[in-house]
Amino acid sequence: MNPLISVIMPTWNCLDYLPAAVDSVLSQAVNLELIIVDDGSTDGSDHWLNQLQAQHQNVVVLKGQHKGVSAARNLALSHARGHYVAFIDADDLWYQGKLQHQLTLHLADPELVLSFTDYDHFSEQGADLGRCFQFWPSFYRHLKPSIYQLRLADRLKTAIYEENVIGTSTVMVKTECLRLAQGFDESLHSASDWDLWLRLLAYGDFVAINQSYMGYLVRSNSISRNAERRIASFQSILERFKQPMQQLNPHCYAPAVARLKLAQAENWQVQKGGYWKAIQAYCQACYQLPNKRNIRALLSHLIKGLVPREKRLGK
Structure with missing residues (x-):
């Protein structure tokens, strides 16, 4: 029987965090497969991953060619057997019940393309740096404590264009739509996730879950902190989607x-x-x-x- 959810995890020299991330996936009480792409690690990850794969029938380990996180995720997507795909980075952690909550939501609404949740930021020393949604004022104004879920349809879809509020490690998305959108753009040095979410808006609605289900590690040497590349990609994506987004909301x-x-x-x-x-x-x-x-x-x-x-x- 095919898994309901294919979980995609790229990793590169992340052995210090990898076991905890894997445990947070395998402890989810749903029918899943975990596809890990080792993108050329040199820290002993390959040995640890080979042992993991031997111990778990629902774990698949693939070898990437050190082409970056987008290529690694696309490689995993080409092997995914689940009706849905969920993403997690090798230094992030899921909380109990994450996938079950999202799966219940998707099964109740087959037309739903993508769901995502709030998440917590943590420093390398374990300090709580706050939740994601509250950092984005344009998006956060649509939420109230009483709003547990927010459907992003029609004009509200442009909230994703105004602010990249979606954490990749919180996403669950229909596999069919991911493949129709042709996955991540490997030519982008940064923000390829934001680019993909904007393309996926053409296939249907998103739902934001106003509850934290993931812990995000803010690392000083994070790829996402490469400012100049991030800004160049940001500007490219901004112009790419300007016209379709303004048609939904001129402002x-x-x-x-x-x-x-x-x-x-x-x-x-x-x-x-x-x-x-x-x-x-x-x-x-x-x-x-x-x-x-x-x-x-x-x-x-x-x-x-x-x-x-x-x-x-x-x-």
């Missing part, structure tokens, strides 16, 4: 551009000689979306430049 482009400008400002802020370029980008973000968050970021950067560090620290 969605400005918040998306503001998010791009904030990312550019934060990148300039940490570069030598980037103070004034950061101010320009912060001003552009405020022009596109003059909310408290953007104005506060601009003022904070101005103060850092105008007030000596010693005075700011009270010395």
Whole structure:
């Protein structure tokens, strides 16, 4: 009997975190297969994974060619046998009941394309850095404590364009739709997940689950922290989907551009000689979306430049 869910996990030199991530998948009380793609690890992961595969009939280990996370996920997708696919990174953790909750939701609504959940951020030292949804003001305004699930249909679909609120390790999606969308774009150096979610909007509705079911590890050497590549991919995706998103909601482009400008400002802020370029980008973000968050970021950067560090620290 084929599994109901194919869980896709790419990994590269992640042996310190891999066992806990795998345990969090195999402890889910659903019929699943776990497809792990070792994308050229050199930390002993291959030996550990071979032992794991020998012990579990529902674990499949594939060898990637170190082409990146998108290629690894696409390789796993080509082997997936489940009606649904769920993703998890090798340094993330699922909480009990995650897949069961999403599976129940999808089985009750066969037309639903994708569901995703809130998640917790943790530092490498275990500090709680807050939940995802609350970091995204445009999306979060649609939620209230009493709203347990939010269906993203019609105009609300553009919330995903305005802010990339979907954590890949929280997603469950119909396998058929993933294949129709041709998986992840391997030419993108970053944000290939956001690009895929935007393409999948053409196949039906999404549901956001206003409950945390995943722990996301914020690592100092994370691939997602490569700012310049991330910004270039961000800009490419922004323009790629501008027309179809504006047809749904003419006002969605400005918040998306503001998010791009904030990312550019934060990148300039940490570069030598980037103070004034950061101010320009912060001003552009405020022009596109003059909310408290953007104005506060601009003022904070101005103060850092105008007030000596010693005075700011009270010395």
